[in-house]
Amino acid sequence: MLGYDSALDVYRQALPVILVSLVAGLFAGTVLGTETMRDGIESVPGLLLLLPAFLATRGGVYGSLGARLSSGLHKGLIEPRFEWNDRLRNAVIASFLNGIIVSVFIAVLAWVVLLALGRSGNLLELVVILLVAALLSAVAMLGVLLTVVFKGYQHGLDPDNVIGPVVTTVGDVFGVAFLLVGVYVAGVVL
Template sequence: MEGRQRARDIYRQALPVVLLSLVAGLFSGTLLGTETMRTSIERVPGILLLLPAFLATRGGVYGSLGARLSSGLHQGVIPPQITLDRRIVNAIVASFVNGITISVFIAIITYLTLLVSGAGGDLVRLVGIMLVAGGLSAVLMLSVLVVVVFVGYRRGLDPDNLIGPVVTTLGDVFGVAFLLVGIRAVEVIL
């Protein structure tokens, strides 16, 4: 009986977030299909090539932060409120650095792929776009994820049930939007 109750609790906690994630994913796809995004993609060779890697790494980098915070809360090694605890700060800084580093790495790999395929590309432009998009997504995802983990935990929800859908939703919706912002910002600067 306890196994069934545990399964019901997990579904009760995660289902609203998963449904929100579904709607947000549809919005993200709609944003990707807009005329503005299509013209931006056409102006910058390699954007479609780096998009899946960029979106996928948001989940990997920030999902691991959520898992660390959740484990720390469950084990009692970090306090259940947002503080400047050394463990919390170190985890956030590490995730920020990893997010930016992987964004730049994706831009470099995309450029090399374009070079090898003969499609040409602009390394400075790709790195600039990814720095803007990676930085903006890092700030947003870190802020929201930390709040969701701690507020959810204090309200009796298991953060492990919330992290995946929240990271996926934020990564997809804002990842696409921030790529567009990055393209626009680099066009203004360069």
């Protein structure tokens, strides 16, 4: 009977988060389909090329952080309340840096692919766009992630059951929005 109770708990905890993720994902798709976003994507060669990789890495980098924090809570290595100890600080800094480094790599790779396809692209523009989007999405995602992990745990939720859909959804919603902000900033700066 323990397996049934455990499966029921997982379902009870994860279903509301998955439903919210579904609605937020539809919102992200709506934002992506707006004329402003289409114009932004069309104005920057290579942006559509790097979009899937950028969004996927948001989930990968910050999903790993969520799993690390969840494991730390379950093992008693991290206190079930938010406090900036060395373990938490190092995990957050590592995820932040990974997100930034991977984003720059994606910009460079997209530029190389553009060149290989015989198309022109502006490396500096792609790097600026992704740096802005990566920095803004990191701040937003870290805020949401830390809140969900610690507040959820304090309220009896297992972070393992909710962090995956939260990170994926927040990464998609903020990633798409902040790419558009990056396009705007690059247009002003460059």
